[in-house]
Amino acid sequence: MPEIIVGKIHSLGQEINRISGKIPEEKLMALAGYLHHFYTGIEDILARIIKTVDGYMPRSGDWHSELLYISSRKTPGVRPAIISAEMHEILTDYKAFRHLYRHAYTKELRWKKMDHLDLNIQDVWMAFKKKYHGSYSIPAKNN
Incomplete structure (x- = not known):
């Protein structure tokens, strides 16, 4: 599934890059969603890796940042x-x-806030996948 989303981000980013003038809001919203x-x-x-291997999950109010930090140690x-320290920094930008996506209004979405995120999306995914895939199998999601 991530490969499909990565492909959509890459294609849509290329399509948006070819637009001269105002970028349609629908395209920005689609890219932001992806x-x-x-x-x-x-x-x-x-x-899932932290919970399964370490046996716990961060529970602080800033658990998203803590999860990235713990994952890089x-x-x-x-x-x-x-993940590497470099991947930690890269993923912090995505976080x-x-x-922003979750807490902003549509009018606050701008191409300049997204273009660097889609530019190397395939490389980011491959580096992430290579690092964890070599060491971990992804535990099944428990609902």
Whole structure:
């Protein structure tokens, strides 16, 4: 599923880049939604690994940031870091955009706030997937 979303982000980003003039709101909203889903999926993967391997989930009011931080640190005697410090910084940008998407009005969405996120989306996904896939199988989601 993430590959499909990554492909849609990449295609839509290229399409928007070719537009001269005002970018239709529908395209910005579609791209914003896909970026939101991409990051939410990454966060879900990290949460399932942390919960399964470390045996707990952050519960603070800022658990989203804490999850990224914990994922970028090894747990001695339990697991290596799930993501690199560089990936932590990259994903922090996606997390910040997800927050904007959830709490902003449509008029606040601007291409300049999204273009850097879609530019290397395929590389980000491949680097993320390579790092965790080599060390972890993704536990099934418990509902």
